[in-house]
Amino acid sequence: MNLLREELSWITPELCLTLFACVALLVDLFVQKGRESVMVGFFSLMGLLATAFFLYRQYGVTPPAQPVFGCMVVDPFSTLFKLFAVGALAFVVLFTMLSRQTRPDGYGEFYFILLCAGLGAFFLASTYNLLLMYLGLELLSIASYILAGYAKGNRRSGEAAMKYVIFGAVASGVMLYGFTLLYGMTGSIDLTVIGPKLRDQFALDHGTIPISVATGLCLAGFAYKISAAPFHFWTPDVYEGAPTPVTTFLAVASKGAGFAALLRFLQAGFIPDRTLGGPEAMMGYSDKLGTLVAVLAALTMTLGNLAALGQTNLKRMLAYSSIAHAGYVLMGVATMNREGFSSVLFYLVVYYFMNLGAFGVVMYYANTTGDEQIDDLKGLGWRSPLVAITMVAFLVALVGLPPTAGFIGKWFLFTAAVKKGFLWLAVVAGINSAISLFYYFRVARAMWLRPEEEAKYATVHASPAFAALLLVLAVGTVWFGVGFDSLLRYCDYSQNLLR
Amino acid sequence: MSASLALSLWLQSARLQQQTGAALGSTTAPDSNWTLDLLEWVRTSWLSTKLAGLAGMDQAPALPTWAAAAIGAGIAVGIVIGFVSVVAMFSIWLERRVAGRIQSRIGPNRVGPFGLLQSLADGVKLLLKEDIIPSGADRKLFVLAPALVMASALAMFAAVPMADGAGFTDINLGVLFIVGISALATIGVIMAGWSSNNKWALYGAMREAAQVVSYEVPLGISLLVPVIVGGTLELGAASRLQSGWGGSCWFLFQNPFVLPAFVLYFIAALAENKRAPFDLPESESELVAGFHTEYSGIRFSFFFLEEYAAMFLMSAVGTALFLGGWNFPGIDLLKGGWLIAAQLAVFVVKSMFLVLLMIWIRWTLPRMRVDQVMVMGYKYLTPLSLICVVGASVWEVWAAVPFHERPIWMQLFTPVLVFGVCAVLGAMLRKQAIESAAQPTTRSRIAPRAHAAAH
Amino acid sequence: MELLFFLLFAGLAIAGAVATVWMRYVVHSAFALMGTFLGVAGLYVLLGADFLAITQILIYVGGILVLILFGIMLTPPDRTERNAKRVIGFSASLVAIALFLAVQIGSVVRWAEKSNLEAPKATAAPIGRELLRPDGYLIPFELVSVVLLVALIGSVFIARRRKAVRVDDSSTAAILAERGTLQQKAGA
Secondary structure (H helix, E strand, O other): OHHHHHHHHHOHHHHHHHHHHHHHHHHHHHOOOOOHHHHHHHHHHHHHHHHHHHHHHHOOOOOOOOOEOOOEOOOHHHHHHHHHHHHHHHHHHHHHHHOOOOOOOOHHHHHHHHHHHHHHHHHHHOEOEHHHHHHHHHHHHHHHHHHHOOOOOOHHHHHHHHHHHHHHHHHHHHHHHHHHHHHHHHOOOEHHHHHHHHHHHHHHOOOOHHHHHHHHHHHHHHHHHOOOOOOOOHHHHHHHHOOHHHHHHHHHHHHHHHHHHHHHHHHHHHOOOOOOOOOHHHHHHHHHHHHHHHHHHHHHHHHHHHHHHOOOEHHHHHHHHHHHHHHHHHHHHHOOOHHHHHHHHHHHHHHHHHHHHHHHHHHHHHHHHOOOEOHHHOOHHHHOHHHHHHHHHHHHHHHOOOOOHHHHHHHHHHHHHHHHOOHHHHHHHHHHHHHHHHHHHHHHHHHHOOOHHHOOOOOOOOOHHHHHHHHHHHHHHHHHHHOOHHHHHHHHHHHHOOO | OHHHHHHHHHHHHHHHHHHOOOOOOOOOOOOOOHHHHHHHHHHOOHHHHHHHHHOOOOOOOOOOHHHHHHHHHHHHHHHHHHHHHHHHHHHHHHHHHHHHHHOOOOOOOOOOHHHOOHHHHHHHHHHHOOOOOOOOOOHHHHHHHHHHHHHHHHHHHOOOOOOOOOOOOOOOOHHHHHHHHHHHHHHHHHHHHHHOOOHHHHHHHHHHHHHHHHHHHHHHHHHHHHHHHHOOOOHHHHHHHOOOHHHOOOHHHOOOOHHHHHHHHHHHHHHHOOOOOOOHHHOHHHHOOHHHOOOOHHHHHHHHHHHHHHHHHHHHHHHHHOOOOOOOOOHHHOOHHHHHHHHHHHHHHHHHHHHHHHHHHHOOOOOOOHHHHHHHHHHHHHHHHHHHHHHHHHHHHHHOOOHHHOOHHHHHHHHHHHHHHHHHHHHHHHHHHHHHHHOOOOOOOOOHHHHHHHO | OHHHHHHHHHHHHHHHHHHHHHOOOHHHHHHHHHHHHHHHHHHHHHOOOHHHHHHHHHHHHHHHHHHHHHHHHHOOOOOOHHHHOHHHHHHHHHHHHHHHHHHHHHOHHHOOOHHHOOOOOOOHHHHHHHHOOOOOOHHHHHHHHHHHHHHHHHHHHHHOOOOOOOOOOHHHHHHHHHHHHHHHHHHO
């Protein structure tokens, strides 16, 4: 019984989140009409706060030696990603409370599904167990499908949900098939067991075809989740059609969780422990896998950036931009070493700030004017300077220019790639960053460099709460560009204890 | 037809495998493989030896395993088909007689004593009728559908142990098996409705699909309650558990939540079998005859037989899990073959009683509307059955010992409660009936004519 | 004996799958799917996993297939749809089969040894115990319930109409009308 209690104490964040998800669902029934959004949102925020508190308490405590309940890993890596997810959820909840895009009914359900999606991200980030990983992915995906179609009267929203479901179902089917092949070869669904078993198989030197097929199928599933090419087709339509708070969630939390699972998958199963020395074949295989990921990265960022150039819709442009960013992050994954993975963590945190901010501005703008076109931002800089200034900060960070965190994040990714010997990849990424300058600055140009008279809409005021949110994000974006030491240490620490 | 045979074969294979202890790993060891015994008996019999002597051998050669299994399966299938037909025909006769009595007429009474052979005569008539396949129909599916429906009914019978031992199969997941296989009949009905290319048939099939999927939930959940009490999914083991106390140790009286679960199960079973008041898939006032509008002759008779076979089956499951199976006070005094015969009789009589209840309900209650059926299933039966499961679990955990070992007051608690509730309800109903008889004007909505006549 | 039944069930499963892909009408495909489900259930029985087998029938035939049929019948039939894509489907399935066989044969010597695997916990009781054992599958089991709850609430939300509308059969009538005209066309 004591053992059970101790194990339960390790999963308090998950329990807390589940509890508050249900509370959100039930509170909706008892709240007076018209106040649901605020009240239910308030309870959800309380839940997230409590979850964050429990997570904070876990941070720095020596993690349990054995997986909790035989399948959940509680280590700084997972805690970092859980904090990441909780933060993103908090912003999404706040955005929703301030947004008018979601329907007037069904707030309880909305927040419930949102928090459960967060729960899926939690499990995805904290397990080596393929079954639990799949379930986490499925929970996150199913919740996302529903959220994407939440604006029920809206045809685009319905289309988004439909496309998302079909792509998602195929992708998770493919991934599941990869998992079964891995299970068939090793007889285990635990990646910590699969890794050594695979090493034995490599030692036998039978060739790598079956392992390659299994890995390839699994990677396809992950690539879908992080919207990497060639599995990115759903991204623009879903991002455009879904309600903007949901898009924010998909772009930030969902993608982050996908990367967390990908890192765990590769680290436990496919990276030989170089200090111990694995069989030659495994070293070679790991490097080949890295090259494959590198090619994917180059493909993803190039496709994303080129397609973003022609976009006129702000959300669609940001969707392609998020594909491109998945490409940049994959650069760190391709190194298949500790330094690269650490830079991935760093960049994801940075990405979190700048993308939340950018989507926040889009939401604010669409909310007040009902418009999402880039050209219609004309004169925003003069009419509501605070919003425009923060937007510029986010855009500069997204391009990756010096005073912001985007620059530092990209710097780490580039150095990791170059050190590993992917010079060509770094060059491609550099060219891509230059391309991205064009489309990001089209937005800035529309906001500032067009005279006020051409402005399509009258003055739009940001509510104080909203302005504060944007300021927090903007300050974060800039702050981590200057004082990145602590964050870097944090990421390194998380990475060190991974294995 | 082939589907029916294949399915039954599959089942018999499961049966044989189980009897050799191979696959299905029953918790109770089977006493013997009676089909193999039978074959062995035939092989060593006088006639076989004589024939072998003629062929120049001193004994008939043993059959290879697969042939023995095939013959055994054939015999078993034959027995099941025979039993199903007899039960179904008797139920049809019963239905018509009861309907006649309820409607103040006589019903079939010409063919055989009390008209008992009427169904047989009808069967012969149906066999001789022209076999019509509509020109617009999807021929293959149209032919396959009745076979599938019949196959599911036959397959389900394989898992119903009607007496202790005596060669009845006792699959260790019998309850699940029956609920699962009953789904095949649904597919058959949908197939029939679609392939007929007739709007009434398609309406019927759609309603069937919606209704069965909805009512499978409360049906399965309410079956969980006796499973929780008995701790087994094996129908035979459940029946065995209910012996003792002179034969009245039925699950129905073991736990206060089993009685409501039984009522829920019975209602859901009515809906599963498309029986009135849930007979929307074939409601004659709206859909001619529903999914089997286009069927005639032998194919129609398959649907007809299946309906009554399924009724008997649902009743049999209810009997085994709620009403003590083959147990009856005093039955333990019998021995050997008499015991088995008595058990068989008790089981069949109990099941037929439930069938009678279904018939009674059909001729008493008016048909519900489509939406009412759905509301009933999802808003009432499902939550109530969930409550029963939770309550039964809590009760079992609280009681903490198997029910045979509980103190006497706890054993008596539920029967007393059950009878008390029934008595109170009965008294209330009686009072109401008396009052309504005393004041006819306030309650004359139903039969104003009758009242007018009385005045 | 066992081989005989294996062949029977495997044949049923494969024939069902092939028919599902190849049938001209979607409804026939759906019915052919039943063969696959039953065949797979039979294979489970042969593997000693009886609970899995019966659950397979209960869930896939009794639930999913009925819903698939329901969905197909509520959709207006399009009889031309499948003819055009047969060539593509054929070549794609050939490639898929070739790839699959290559993988299977290529890896046949390196599957996990049977002795390394846990003995199948076939029947209901051990499966139930395993699902609720803290070191077993407790967390995945509980997580599944959350997944199902989310799916349930989500689907109810998406399917819910604004006003309560009485259930009627008008959609079925529309489909039948359309089907009738199609068949007249096919006849003419």
